[in-house]
Amino acid sequence: MRLSSQLIKDLANFDTKGSTVVSLYLNVDGKQYIRSQDYQREFDSMLKRAKSQIEQNPLAKKDIERIYSFVQSPMDRSKVRGIALFSSLDANLWKVVELPVPVQNFFIINTVPQLRQLESICEASEKIAILNIDRQRGRVIVFELGEVIESQEVFDELPRHEDDKGDWERDHLQDHKAVLAHKHIRKSAQLAFDLFKKYDYEHLVISGSDDVVAELEKELHSCIKDRIVLRANIGISSPSEEYRRLVEKAEEKIMRTSHMKLIEKIRDKAAVGTGIVTLKDTLGALSEKRIETLMVSNSFEKPGWRCPNCTNLAEKGPICSVCGSDMQKVEDLIEEVIQEALHQSCKIVTASESADLDCLGGIAALLRY
Numbered sequence: 534m535r536l537s538s539q540l541i542k543d544l545a546n547f548d549t550k551g552s553t554v555v556s557l558y559l560n561v562d563g564k565q566y567i568r569s570q571d572y573q574r575e576f577d578s579m580l581k582r583a584k585s586q587i588e589q590n591p592l593a594k595k596d597i598e599r600i601y602s603f604v605q606s607p608m609d610r611s612k613v614r615g616i617a618l619f620s621s622l623d624a625n626l627w628k629v630v631e632l633p634v635p636v637q638n639f640f641i642i643n644t645v646p647q648l649r650q651l652e653s654i655c656e657a658s659e660k661i662a663i664l665n666i667d668r669q670r671g672r673v674i675v676f677e678l679g680e681v682i683e684s685q686e687v688f689d690e691l692p693r694h695e696d697d698k699g700d701w702e703r704d705h706l707q708d709h710k711a712v713l714a715h716k717h718i719r720k721s722a723q724l725a726f727d728l729f730k731k732y733d734y735e736h737l738v739i740s741g742s743d744d745v746v747a748e749l750e751k752e753l754h755s756c757i758k759d760r761i762v763l764r765a766n767i768g769i770s771s772p773s774e775e776y777r778r779l780v781e782k783a784e785e786k787i788m789r790t791s792h793m794k795l796i797e798k799i800r801d802k803a804a805v806g807t808g809i810v811t812l813k814d815t816l817g818a819l820s821e822k823r824i825e826t827l828m829v830s831n832s833f834e835k836p837g838w839r840c841p842n843c844t845n846l847a848e849k850g851p852i853c854s855v856c857g858s859d860m861q862k863v864e865d866l867i868e869e870v871i872q873e874a875l876h877q878s879c880k881i882v883t884a885s886e887s888a889d890l891d892c893l894g895g896i897a898a899l900l901r902y
C-alpha cells in the first residue's frame with residue numbers, strides 16, 4: 534500500500550475500540566541492508582529490546598507472530614526502502630505501507646497506530662519534475678514519494694535528408710530546422726509550465742545537451758526556473774531506472790539543503806533558548822519531554838547509561854540524577870535517545886555526512902518551548 538495523506542487520516546480515525554495495536558517501522562533500505570537477513574536481524578533485536586513491553590501486553594503475541602512471518606517472507610525492495618506496519622487482530626487491522634524512503638526502526642505496542650513517522654514523511658515529501666529534452670522530443674515526468682504521478686511528451690519531428698541537397702538548400706534547411714527546434718523547445722517549456730500549474734511541483738530537474746538546455750532556460754517561466762534543483766544529460770529514451778536515479782540525486786541535494794536550513798534554525802533558536810546543540814542539553818530536554826525535532830548524525834554512536842526505573846538517559850552513571858536508581862550501561866546511547874524521542878512522538882531527522890551537524894557534535898534539537 535502506498536503512503537498518502539488519506540491513508541494517514543484513515544489510520545488516525547480507525548476505531549480500534551481500545552484493542553492492542555502493534556506498530557512497526559522497519560528500515561529495509563538496500564543501501565544499508567544489503568541482504569534480507571540484515572534487516573531481519575535488526576527486527577529480532579527490536580523484539581528483544583521490547584521484551585518488557587511484550588510481556589506487559591500478552592494480547593499482542595499473535596500480532597507479533599503475524600508481523601514476524603511478514604518480515605521473514607521475501608520482499609521486493611527495488612522501490613521500497615522502509616516499511617510501516619500496523620497490526621491488531623482484535624480490531625481486524627492489518628496495514629503494510631511501503632515507503633520510498635528509509636525509516637527509523639521502531640516498535641511499539643499501544644491502543645492506536647503510531648503515525649508520527651508517516652506524518653513526517655508525508656509532510657517532507659515534495660514533488661519533483663524532470664524535464665528531459667532534445668531537439669525533437671521533450672518529456673516531463675512528475676514524481677511524488679518516489680512514484681510517477683504524471684508523464685507527458687511532446688514530439689516535433691525535424692526534416693531529414695540534407696546530404697543530397699545543394700549548399701543553398703542545405704543552409705536554408707538548417708535555418709528552417711533551427712526555427713522548428715526553437716518552437717519545439719518553447720512547446721516543451723510550456724508543457725513543464727502546464728504541469729506545474731496542475732501539480733505545483735516544488736523542484737525541477739532539467740536534462741539535455743548544454744546548447745538545448747541553455748535555449749530552454751531562456752523560455753522557462755520564471756517561477757519554475759527558480760525551482761531548478763539539478764541539471765543533467767540523460768537520453769530521452771533512457772530506461773525508467775535512469776529517471777528514478779536522477780530523482781534520487783535531486784532528493785539528496787534537496788535533503789542536504791533542508792538539513793542546512795534546519796541547523797541554521799536550531800542555531801538561531803539556541804540564542805533564545807529553544808534550540809539545543811549539545812548531547813548533554815539534549816538528554817536534559819528529552820527527560821523533560823520538551824523536544825519537538827531531534828537531529829542526529831547517522832554515524833554518531835556513544836556508550837552511556839539508561840535508568841530502568843524512569844527511562845532517564847545519561848552520559849555518565851551509575852546513579853540516576855532524576856530518581857536516584859542504579860542505571861544500566863547501554864552500548865549506544867544515541868540509539869536510546871532516538872528510541873525515546875520516537876516514543877515521545879518527536880520528529881526525527883537523521884543526516885549523513887553533514888559537516889555542519891558534525892561541527893555541533895552530531896546532535897541538535899528544536900524545543901517545543
Ligand SMILES: [Zn+2]
Nearest residue numbers: 840843853856
Ligand atoms: Zn531514574
